[in-house]
Amino acid sequence: MITFDYIRPATTKAAIDALKKESSAQFIAGGTNLVDLMKHGITAPQRLIDISRLPLNIIEQKGNMIRIGAMALNSTVAENALIQQQLPLLSQALQAGASPQLRNMATVGGNMMQRTRCAYFYDTTLPCNKREPGSGCSALQGYNRMHAIFGASDQCIAVHPSDMCVALAALDAVVVIADSKGERRLPFIDFHRLPGNSPHVDNNLAKGEMIVGIEVPLNNFVKHYRYTKIRDRQSYAFALVSVAAAIDIKENIISDIRLAMGGVGSQTVATNKS
Amino acid sequence: MSHNEKLLNDDCHNSRRGFLKKSVAATAIALAPNVIVKAAEDGLDEKAAGYFEKTNIKLTINDIDYSLSIEPRTTLLDLLREQLHLTGSKKGCDYGQCGACTVHVDGKRVLSCLSLAVMQEGKHITTIEGLAKGDDLHPMQQAFIDHDGFQCGYCTPGQIMSAVACVREGHANSPEEVRQYMSGNICRCGAYNNIVDAIIEVKRKGGTI
Numbered sequence: 010m011i012t013f014d015y016i017r018p019a020t021t022k023a024a025i026d027a028l029k030k031e032s033s034a035q036f037i038a039g040g041t042n043l044v045d046l047m048k049h050g051i052t053a054p055q056r057l058i059d060i061s062r063l064p065l066n067i068i069e070q071k072g073n074m075i076r077i078g079a080m081a082l083n084s085t086v087a088e089n090a091l092i093q094q095q096l097p098l099l100s101q102a103l104q105a106g107a108s109p110q111l112r113n114m115a116t117v118g119g120n121m122m123q124r125t126r127c128a129y130f131y132d133t134t135l136p137c138n139k140r141e142p143g144s145g146c147s148a149l150q151g152y153n154r155m156h157a158i159f160g161a162s163d164q165c166i167a168v169h170p171s172d173m174c175v176a177l178a179a180l181d182a183v184v185v186i187a188d189s190k191g192e193r194r195l196p197f198i199d200f201h202r203l204p205g206n207s208p209h210v211d212n213n214l215a216k217g218e219m220i221v222g223i224e225v226p227l228n229n230f231v232k233h234y235r236y237t238k239i240r241d242r243q244s245y246a247f248a249l250v251s252v253a254a255a256i257d258i259k260e261n262i263i264s265d266i267r268l269a270m271g272g273v274g275s276q277t278v279a280t281n282k283s
Numbered sequence: 284m285s286h287n288e289k290l291l292n293d294d295c296h297n298s299r300r301g302f303l304k305k306s307v308a309a310t311a312i313a314l315a316p317n318v319i320v321k322a323a324e325d326g327l328d329e330k331a332a333g334y335f336e337k338t339n340i341k342l343t344i345n346d347i348d349y350s351l352s353i354e355p356r357t358t359l360l361d362l363l364r365e366q367l368h369l370t371g372s373k374k375g376c377d378y379g380q381c382g383a384c385t386v387h388v389d390g391k392r393v394l395s396c397l398s399l400a401v402m403q404e405g406k407h408i409t410t411i412e413g414l415a416k417g418d419d420l421h422p423m424q425q426a427f428i429d430h431d432g433f434q435c436g437y438c439t440p441g442q443i444m445s446a447v448a449c450v451r452e453g454h455a456n457s458p459e460e461v462r463q464y465m466s467g468n469i470c471r472c473g474a475y476n477n478i479v480d481a482i483i484e485v486k487r488k489g490g491t492i
């Protein structure tokens with residue numbers, strides 16, 4: 010791993026300001042993706058801004074929505090009583106991801122920002138448009154049984170590997186984003202991008218912005234829900250395909266339904282129509 | 284000189300921020316990246332460490348307080364093994380895939396190979412070396428021996444740290460649940476069945492572990 014300098018700002022504002030000042034700086038939260046990528050030489054920020062101790066880890070109900078801070082740990086969210094009661098689908102999806110040790114480190118914001126696990130993205134000796142724009146895509150003619158089924162382009166067929174994101178897409182979540190001027194909100198399903206001609210840009214977070222939280226509206230999907238993940242081994246493996254499904258049944262009639270698919274594209278594929 | 288004092292680097296008594304504030308010397312300012320100096324002046328950083336030098340951190344490992352001098356890129360695993368010679372925690376993959384490096388940080392099981400040591404400042408770390416009380420093995424260590432929970436033993440420290448957490452978390456209620464919540468620890472020798480037996484036994488015997 011190359012050398013870098015490290016700062017731990019005391020406030021969210023100071024962290025955002027610090028990101029603006031150094032073009033190659035990156036936030037580090039749990040570090041489970043970033044440290045891995047730095048060790049592989051895929052990314053080499055000259056400065057790490059430690060945001061893991063910022064007071065952005067609160068999970069609370071606010072009116073008719075639940076707000077989850079970006080720094081909340083994946084394990085904490087999965088086991089939080091409010092989440093288990095009101096958003097059990099999210100809890101189930103989180104439990105399906107990674108391992109207990111990784112879930113104790115990984116944050117909500119970091120999970121959304123994690124990069125693809127495409128083997129060619131990881132292999133720095135081979136071309137990859139996501140890693141090195143314009144170099145080509147090795148996966149197109151390569152070993153690609155885990156690659157995109159939907160939304161791929163002739164430049165990239167990588168998928169986003171998150172489980173949590175599939176549930177968030179199904180549950181109409183909204184991403185709360187902050188920069189030095191204030192906050193904005195983005196529907197979760199618009200957060201990740203299709204590869205098109207710029208597969209190196211994974212999402213619509215602008216330079217200098219931080220994810221500060223997620224808002225999920227309260228819903229009636231607390232009884233009939235399931236997160237199913239098909240993978241090469243029973244646990245601790247990325248999805249070949251995963252499905253988040255939830256239905257609301259009133260008087261024996263399905264009154265509302267949500268379906269989202271993960272592991273099949275660079276975005277979660279959601280069909281959110283009542 | 285105590286173990287701890289030996290580890291304390293002589294030139295590291297000053298805090299990093301204090302150093303930056305005090306060093307009006309042109310050389311230091313020229314070397315220190317602007318943002319760091321600025322942040323130190325504004326008092327907006329809790330911590331700043333340049334890549335050009337080591338930084339001080341204090342943390343507690345197996346109930347011993349340490350003051351250490353480290354590079355920002357040092358992982359917790361490398362700090363434990365290379366600097367402190369606590370070689371119980373193993374480096375299996377170094378990429379978060381095997382669990383051999385599992386330790387507890389503030390009571391939670393984590394992977395030390397993907398943790399930067401500088402980010403652990405002020406935290407309490409427990410490694411496999413910290414489980415036994417003197418000559419008395421921890422019940423989980425004893426159960427691994429009783430059940431033949433290992434062959435080559437390379438994955439074992441990580442398995443045991445993970446197993447202790449698994450029981451404490453309340454995720455050891457059935458063999459199926461244990462398999463699910465121990466899936467972050469790979470055993471190349473395939474001692475899985477005996478590992479599950481050991482964990483179930485510790486859980487069944489109850490008591491605080």
Ligand SMILES: Cc1cc2nc3c(=O)[nH]c(=O)nc-3n(C[C@H](O)[C@H](O)[C@H](O)COP(=O)(O)OP(=O)(O)OC[C@H]3O[C@@H](n4cnc5c(N)ncnc54)[C@H](O)[C@@H]3O)c2cc1C
Pocket residue numbers: 035036037038039040041042043044045079080105106107108111114115116117118119120121122123170171172173218219220221245246247248378379380
């Ligand atoms: C072996 C292994 C198996 C895994 N299996 C799974 C799996 O099955 N399912 C799954 O979903 N995931 C899996 N993961 C991925 C894991 O969930 C992610 O690595 C984790 O969620 C990333 O979160 P983090 O906090 O550690 O992010 P970090 O590594 O700290 O950061 C990742 C990126 O996000 C940026 N970032 C972090 N927080 C913010 C923020 N608030 N605002 C803006 N940018 C931010 C950082 O700058 C960095 O670029 C696995 C990982 C490993 C190593």
Ligand code: FES
Pocket residue numbers: 373374375376377378379380381382383384385394395396397
């Ligand atoms: S060495 Fe840390 S998970 Fe393999």
Ligand code: FES
Pocket residue numbers: 432433434435436437438439469470471472473474
């Ligand atoms: S005992 Fe050999 S790897 Fe587990």
